[in-house]
Amino acid sequence: MTDNKPKLGQMLVEAELINELQLKSALVHQQHWRCLFGASLVKLGYLDEEELLGFLADSLNLLRVDLKWRAIPREVLNLVPVDKAREYHVIPVDREVLHGTSYLLVATCDPTHLANLDDLAFLTGCEIRPALASEEEIRAAIDRCYGGRLEPPAPSTPPVPAGSSIDEQDKFHKLLLLMLAKGLISRSEYDLLK
Numbered sequence: 001m002t003d004n005k006p007k008l009g010q011m012l013v014e015a016e017l018i019n020e021l022q023l024k025s026a027l028v029h030q031q032h033w034r035c036l037f038g039a040s041l042v043k044l045g046y047l048d049e050e051e052l053l054g055f056l057a058d059s060l061n062l063l064r065v066d067l068k069w070r071a072i073p074r075e076v077l078n079l080v081p082v083d084k085a086r087e088y089h090v091i092p093v094d095r096e097v098l099h100g101t102s103y104l105l106v107a108t109c110d111p112t113h114l115a116n117l118d119d120l121a122f123l124t125g126c127e128i129r130p131a132l133a134s135e136e137e138i139r140a141a142i143d144r145c146y147g148g149r150l151e152p153p154a155p156s157t158p159p160v161p162a163g164s165s166i167d168e169q170d171k172f173h174k175l176l177l178l179m180l181a182k183g184l185i186s187r188s189e190y191d192l193l194k
Contacts, residue, residue: 007112008037008038008056008110008112009023009026009027009037011055011059011112012041012047012055015055015059017047017051017055018041018046018047022041022044022046025044026040026041026044026046027040029043029044036089036109036110036135037110038052038109038110038135039109039135049134049135049136053109053132053133053134056111056112056132057132060111060112062111062130062131062132063105063131063132064131064132064133065093065105065107065131065132065133066133066137067091067093067107067133067137067138067140067141068137068140070093070141071182072091072092072093072094072141072145073094074181075095076092076093076094076095076104077091077092077145077146079092079095079104079123079124079126080092080106080120080123080124082142082146082147084119084120084123085142085146086142088108088113088116088119088120089108089109089110089135089138089139090106090107090108090116090120090138091106091107091133091138091141091142091145092104092105092106092107092124093105093106093107093131095126101127102124102125102126102127103126103127103128103129104120104124104126104127104128104129105129105131106120106128106129106130106131107130107131107132107133107137107138107141108130108131108132108133108138109132109133109134109135109138111130111132117130144181144182145181145182176193
């Protein structure tokens with residue numbers, strides 16, 4: 001990717017959603033608080049998040065994704081390490097291969113940050129297709145999908161209750177792990193049920 005696209009601030013000024021003074025103050029806020037530019041605009045009250053995401057989706061012809069209940073396959077999550085997901089405010093959503101080329105759909109709140117998308121393309125070996133989601137949805141999805149991930153169970157097997165096979169126990173444990181990773185049960189509920 002190359003950086004020929006206008007920056008988000010310029011796009012918003014041209015669309016008359018913010019003025020030059022608001023642009024400059026949001027840039028100062030962004031530098032001071034080390035946050036995303038869009039988050040600065042929202043925090044300062046110049047735009048609400050839905051207005052910003054709607055503008056980006058329309059202007060850049062991007063898909064909007066709802067991450068609240070979306071199940072993301074583990075093999076897709078494994079393509080982007082959690083530290084990069086947090087650093088770039090992204091989460092991989094889906095991967096597909098068309099005509100020998102791998103495409104990775106990545107939810108981001110800042111699709112204009114092309115350097116991050118280039119880094120992800122290099123890191124994953126996939127063509128990156130950005131999709132829009134709010135910063136909060138992405139943060140929650142990262143916490144749910146990466147933060148809730150558990151290490152595989154230890155090699156020692158727990159005692160098998162009477163009347164159930166080892167295979168049934170293994171399936172039940174895998175189900176519990178899946179429910180925990182998707183945020184359907186808490187860690188304490190998992191510990192109680194395992």
